[in-house]
Amino acid sequence: MTEVSVTKEDAVASGELVVLKSVNKHFGALHVLQDIDLTIDRGEVVVVIGPSGSGKSTLCRTINRLETIDEGTITIDGKPLPQEGKALARLRADVGMVFQSFNLFAHKTVLENVMLGQVKVRKVDKKKAEEQARALLDRVGVGTQADKYPAQLSGGQQQRVAIARALAMDPKVMLFDEPTSALDPEMINEVLEVMQQLARDGMTMIVVTHEMGFARSAANRVVFMADGRIVEEAAPDQFFSNPRSDRAKDFLSKILHH
Amino acid sequence: MTVKLTVLSAVGSLVWGTLLAAMRVSPVPLMRGFGTVYVNVVRNIPLTVIILFSSLGLADIFGMTMGSDDFAVQGFRLAVLSLAGYTAAFVCEAIRSGINTVPLGQAEAARAIGLSFSQTLTLIVLPQAFRSVIGPLANVLIALTKNTTVAAAIGVAEAAYLMKTMIENEAQTLLIGAVFAFGFVVLTLPTGLFLGWVSKRLAVKR
Numbered sequence: 510m511t512e513v514s515v516t517k518e519d520a521v522a523s524g525e526l527v528v529l530k531s532v533n534k535h536f537g538a539l540h541v542l543q544d545i546d547l548t549i550d551r552g553e554v555v556v557v558i559g560p561s562g563s564g565k566s567t568l569c570r571t572i573n574r575l576e577t578i579d580e581g582t583i584t585i586d587g588k589p590l591p592q593e594g595k596a597l598a599r600l601r602a603d604v605g606m607v608f609q610s611f612n613l614f615a616h617k618t619v620l621e622n623v624m625l626g627q628v629k630v631r632k633v634d635k636k637k638a639e640e641q642a643r644a645l646l647d648r649v650g651v652g653t654q655a656d657k658y659p660a661q662l663s664g665g666q667q668q669r670v671a672i673a674r675a676l677a678m679d680p681k682v683m684l685f686d687e688p689t690s691a692l693d694p695e696m697i698n699e700v701l702e703v704m705q706q707l708a709r710d711g712m713t714m715i716v717v718t719h720e721m722g723f724a725r726s727a728a729n730r731v732v733f734m735a736d737g738r739i740v741e742e743a744a745p746d747q748f749f750s751n752p753r754s755d756r757a758k759d760f761l762s763k764i765l766h767h
Numbered sequence: 768m769t770v771k772l773t774v775l776s777a778v779g780s781l782v783w784g785t786l787l788a789a790m791r792v793s794p795v796p797l798m799r800g801f802g803t804v805y806v807n808v809v810r811n812i813p814l815t816v817i818i819l820f821s822s823l824g825l826a827d828i829f830g831m832t833m834g835s836d837d838f839a840v841q842g843f844r845l846a847v848l849s850l851a852g853y854t855a856a857f858v859c860e861a862i863r864s865g866i867n868t869v870p871l872g873q874a875e876a877a878r879a880i881g882l883s884f885s886q887t888l889t890l891i892v893l894p895q896a897f898r899s900v901i902g903p904l905a906n907v908l909i910a911l912t913k914n915t916t917v918a919a920a921i922g923v924a925e926a927a928y929l930m931k932t933m934i935e936n937e938a939q940t941l942l943i944g945a946v947f948a949f950g951f952v953v954l955t956l957p958t959g960l961f962l963g964w965v966s967k968r969l970a971v972k973r
Contacts, residue, residue, distance in 0.1 A: 575875055593794070595883065602881025612876035615971045616895050626880035629890065660972035671876075678880055 526551045526682055526713050527572060532581035534567065541567050542578070543737040549682070554714045556724040556745070559734035560760060565717045566609075568734070569686045572715065573604040586681060602630050605675030605683040609690050611667040613659035613674070619646065620655040623674045631678065638677075645673040649703050665696030669703055682713040689720055721764065725749060733757045769926040770954065772846060772915045777908055779851030784858025789888055791863055802859070810856040814917050817853050821845040822921035839924070846918035846925075854911045861903040865896030870973075901966035908962070909955045926950060 527549040534542040541564045549555050557565045570576040572583060574590050574597060583590045585604065591597045613622050623642035627633040633641075646652045649669040651662070659667055668688055675683060685704065689697045701723050708714060708727040718724065724731050724745055731748040733741040735756045741748065749765075752758050790802035809817070822845055869892050877887040897904075916927035930947045934940050 573879060575879065598878070598881045598883050600881075601879055604879075606876075606879040608872060608876060608879075610870075610872050612870075612872035614873060614876070614891055615973055616898065625890070626882070629886055630881040658972060674876075674880065 524551055525549070526553075526586055527715070528582075528584045529568075529572075530582045530584075532568075532571065532578050532583065534564075534571065534576065534578045534580075541737050542571070545581070545739060547732065547739065549713065549715060552711045552713055553729045554708045554712075554716065554727055555730050555732055556728040557715065557717045557732045557734060558719065558721070558724060558760075559740075563734040564737040565734045566686050569684050569715060569717045572682075572684055573601050573606055575606075598630070602626065602678050603681045605678060605680035607668070607671050607675055607683065607685045607688045609687040611659070611664070611671045611691070613667055613671055615659055618656050618658055619651065619662070619670050622659070622670060623677050626674065626678050642673070642677060645676055646670070648676075649673045650699070663696060664692045665699045668692065668696075668700045672700075672703055672707075676707075682715065683707070685714065685716040685718065687717050687719070689718065719764075721749070733760070735760070768843075768924050768929075769912075769915050769950075772843070772850065772918060772923070772925055773908075773912045773954070775847045776850035776854060776911055776915070779847060780854035780858050780907075780911065781904075783851060783855035785862060785893070787855055787859035788862040788866065789893075791859065792866055792888075794884065806856045806859055809853055810860075812853075814849070814853050814914055815920060818846060818849045818917050818920055821849045838922070842918075842921050842923045846915075846921060846923045850911060850914060850918070854907060854914070857907045857910070858904065861900045861907060862893075862896055864903070865898075865900035866892055868899045869895045895971050898966070898969045898971050901962050901969070905959050905962035905966075908958055912955050912958065913951060 525548050527547075529545050529547040532542055532545040533540070545568060547555075547568075557568065559565050567576055571578050572585070574583075574593075585600060588600070591600060613619075614625065617625065620639065620642055623645060624635070624638045627638040627641065628635060643652060643655060646655055649672055651666050651669050651673070654662055654666060654670075659670070662670065672688075688704070689700050692700065697720070701720060704714070704716070704723065705727050716723070716728070728745045731741075731743055731745050732739055733748065733752075733754070733756075741752065741754045741757045743753070748757070749761065752761055787802050787805060790798040791806070793799060822842065825845065873891055873895065874887050877891040882890065915925050918925050919928035919931065922928070926947055930943060933943050937943060
């Protein structure tokens with residue numbers, strides 16, 4: 510465990526990877542993101558929590574521009590997010606994303622799902638892509654399902670394939686948008702284990718979740734959002750044992766005591 | 768002649784209809800506008816008018832010879848052009864409704880791994896859209912097969928034209944009519960059955 514934390518601090522030391530500066534976004538009259546400032550360092554695992562409708566999913570989606578922003582800037586690895594087009598596609602390839610509803614390509618096999626991005630975006634040759642895809646599927650524990658279609662897999666298996674699909678692009682940062690919210694309770698752990706392994710391997714991760722256990726054990730930092738604002742940022746131990754804001758106290762009292 | 772006319776127009780209308788559908792969902796307003804106007808104009812004009820216009824207007828007034836001086840070849844090519852252009856409007860709308868059945872998350876996931884708009888459309892959205900609209904497309908193709916008879920109006924020797932000639936020369940109107948009607952059923956019934964089978968085989972499970 511000490512070894513792990515040492516390697517992690519080394520990685521963190523190497524600088525800022527994702528920087529959001531005074532980001533604002535409106536959905537009509539609703540001000541979903543209000544003056545968001547957030548910096549994520551290389552190798553850091555940031556968990557975003559908060560009540561429904563607090564804007565945490567939207568925040569996650571703005572980072573690879575699946576949602577556009579009205580004001581502010583977002584930079585990834587020093588480069589500002591480009592406008593729609595080739596440059597944006599290139600950037601998205603470097604930012605892995607895992608969705609709540611898995612979104613595996615329904616007409617392609619598991620293996621094809623993982624190979625597609627490598628072949629079509631990275632232009633890796635097919636044989637090499639297949640090798641890497643199989644290795645990744647083994648790593649997330651669904652290697653034996655490679656030739657099935659997504660609908661034939663359980664939710665937990667599908668989500669692990671989705672993680673493998675994102676990893677296949679060799680991303681600089683991974684975004685997780687409530688990855689376990691659509692899963693049966695017994696499948697949540699198999700997905701969280703994969704994510705924990707990733708965190709230990711030094712992947713930079715931004716995780717929107719309701720899994721407080723994961724936040725405690727894997728996060729370097731917890732970001733608490735409510736009503737479109739970042740209300741509190743702290744190390745997990747400090748946040749869970751001694752939250753500063755009333756909003757966070759209220760939220761924690763509702764979810765931790767039952 | 769009917770079969771040749773059907774096959775060529777079908778291929779043409781599927782290609783052109785798919786392009787039109789792509790335009791109608793594209794982020795470029797000009798393309799969207801063109802697709803919308805094209806579909807709404809073309810599908811609301813009777814086919815007979817389109818085919819007559821192609822012959823009298825395009826060929827006679829504007830002197831479009833379609834690469835041939837032979838009147839029969841020219842008529843055939845104009846008929847293919849008109850039928851493909853007309854049917855494409857219906858193909859486009861069928862495919863567009865298919866695109867709407869593909870969950871938004873599919874396109875988002877595709878964009879999230881770095882695929883471009885055209886890659887997202889051709890690799891992820893259209894293949895799934897096609898599978899869900901094979902039934903409606905079969906309707907369009909059957910209608911196309913029967914619509915080829917309108918080409919008789921500009922002297923293309925397809926089935927209806929032959930039937931008219933035969934009826935003029937022979938006395939057995941009913942028999943000839945029945946034989947031709949049966950001929951069309953023979954052409955269209957297998958199309959419908961085959962595509963129904965294909966659509967079941969390729970259905971995307973969610």
